[in-house]
Amino acid sequence: MAVNASAHGICRDCLAPAAGTGKRCHSCGSPRVLRHPELEALPLAHIDCDAFYAAVEKRDNPDLRDKPVIIGGGKRGVVSTACYIARIHGVRSAMPMFKALEACPEAIVVKPDMEKYVRVGRQVRAMMEALTPMVEPISIDEAFLDLAGTQKLHGAPPAHVLAAFARRIEEEIGITVSVGLSYCKFLAKVASDLNKPRGFSVIGRAEALDFLAGQPVTTIWGVGKAFAATLERDGVRMIGQLQRMEKNDLMRRYGTIGSRLYHLSRGEDERTVKPRGEAKSVSSETTFNHDISAASDLVPVLRALSERVSARLKKADIAGRTVVLKLKTADFRIRTRNRQLADPTRLADRIFHTGLDMLMRELDGTRFRLLGVGVSDLTDAAKADPPDLVDTLSHKRALAEGAIDSLREKFGREAVETGYTFGRRRAGQPQREE
Ligand code: DCP
Ligand code: MG
Numbered sequence: 001m002a003v004n005a006s007a008h009g010i011c012r013d014c015l016a017p018a019a020g021t022g023k024r025c026h027s028c029g030s031p032r033v034l035r036h037p038e039l040e041a042l043p044l045a046h047i048d049c050d051a052f053y054a055a056v057e058k059r060d061n062p063d064l065r066d067k068p069v070i071i072g073g074g075k076r077g078v079v080s081t082a083c084y085i086a087r088i089h090g091v092r093s094a095m096p097m098f099k100a101l102e103a104c105p106e107a108i109v110v111k112p113d114m115e116k117y118v119r120v121g122r123q124v125r126a127m128m129e130a131l132t133p134m135v136e137p138i139s140i141d142e143a144f145l146d147l148a149g150t151q152k153l154h155g156a157p158p159a160h161v162l163a164a165f166a167r168r169i170e171e172e173i174g175i176t177v178s179v180g181l182s183y184c185k186f187l188a189k190v191a192s193d194l195n196k197p198r199g200f201s202v203i204g205r206a207e208a209l210d211f212l213a214g215q216p217v218t219t220i221w222g223v224g225k226a227f228a229a230t231l232e233r234d235g236v237r238m239i240g241q242l243q244r245m246e247k248n249d250l251m252r253r254y255g256t257i258g259s260r261l262y263h264l265s266r267g268e269d270e271r272t273v274k275p276r277g278e279a280k281s282v283s284s285e286t287t288f289n290h291d292i293s294a295a296s297d298l299v300p301v302l303r304a305l306s307e308r309v310s311a312r313l314k315k316a317d318i319a320g321r322t323v324v325l326k327l328k329t330a331d332f333r334i335r336t337r338n339r340q341l342a343d344p345t346r347l348a349d350r351i352f353h354t355g356l357d358m359l360m361r362e363l364d365g366t367r368f369r370l371l372g373v374g375v376s377d378l379t380d381a382a383k384a385d386p387p388d389l390v391d392t393l394s395h396k397r398a399l400a401e402g403a404i405d406s407l408r409e410k411f412g413r414e415a416v417e418t419g420y421t422f423g424r425r426r427a428g429q430p431q432r433e434e
Helices: 052-060 084-088 097-103 114-129 158-173 185-192 205-213 225-233 239-243 247-254 256-265 295-316 348-362 392-411
Strands: 008-011 033-036 044-049 069-072 079-082 108-110 135-139 142-146 177-182 200-202 281-292 318-329 334-345 368-380
Touching: 008 158, 033 158, 033 200, 044 114, 044 158, 044 185, 052 069, 052 079, 052 114, 069 084, 069 097, 079 084, 079 097, 114 135, 114 142, 114 158, 142 185, 158 177, 158 200, 177 185, 185 200, 205 239, 239 256, 247 256, 281 295, 281 318, 295 318, 295 348, 295 368, 318 348, 334 348, 334 368, 348 368, 348 392
Parallel strands: 069 108, 177 200
Antiparallel strands: 008 033, 044 142, 044 177, 069 079, 135 142, 281 368, 318 334, 318 368
């Protein structure tokens, strides 16, 4: 971000080195010159495709290119994504479609073609994995990459490799990406969002504290609207204020998230990039406001957590063979229970029912402060959830779950809730995921 006379630089169009301070590239005249004093030292990137679904549709139908395009599920649905032209008119993801069309009546609405987006997402990922095995996918269109130690292989520092990558994605896939480059995950992710679309932002060590000081607390990973409101009530709105607070004070006020606030506000993030294959388990857990013992309180939470785990398995295209239940009693004793399934699963319903069976055996009036569920023995999704000859009912459930998933894809998460979670989603808000 900071421009400095001695900054290393690269032209994002022709990839020529851009020494000096000129605004334009000496080789091709492009204004897209990237300069930063730490450009050659930073290894950690976050890459996120721009208006992903809309970009794919524009690629496949050039008539759409200069028009506002909304991808969504028809008039009753919500906006999945809006292209950047539609965003100028105020259209946003998750907005009800009728509102979006009020804001931008001339928008062209395209129904989502998930299979196509998954296909394109995989192509992008394969191209990332050609740069480094250290790729951690976050969703269909974004991933963290750790390029440390790849300079010899590529004959160029990470920044150069990333600029070349962004250009290749445009040429070979026909969509655009934004890149964030930093020394840690938190700031790489923040950076990739700074000048979307076709962005490339760098946040170096030297500027991290000053940069963060001027950002709102919502920039911190894990600080949503509700928690931001709590902080606001305590008079804290900007990260700069957190930087002046003691760790003990933050932890006393906000518990474990206080420690996260302390470190992230100072640009300290020790999380490493974990390639997909390295994950040992996928789980989700929540600590209750008050200790609880009744099935009627615990079961809806288990349901919500199971759905959360399932959604993440589906997103990552993996499945798990062992369901793990975790409980922490009011006196901080941890109980874990495991059950191996005949086949790996990624279905919320299977995870929930297996977890429920284990949970019911633990209910004897003991008060619990934490409930978690997850799966381990992770495998590729290909062998998961085969049609079950014995348990035909479970096959029907699997089919129903597939139908619910496609409705959710069309209409958004909250559109379809099952009996267990209806109206109670808040109770099961996961606080920690691994
Ligand atoms: N998506 C969705 N519903 C949401 C948010 C996202 O269906 N509420 C889908 C559509 C997006 C894709 O996921 O194209 C990627 O999500 P992003 O948040 O990365 O959004 P975009 O890629 O669309 O836009 P941006 O350029 O801001 O990354
Ligand atoms: Mg995106």
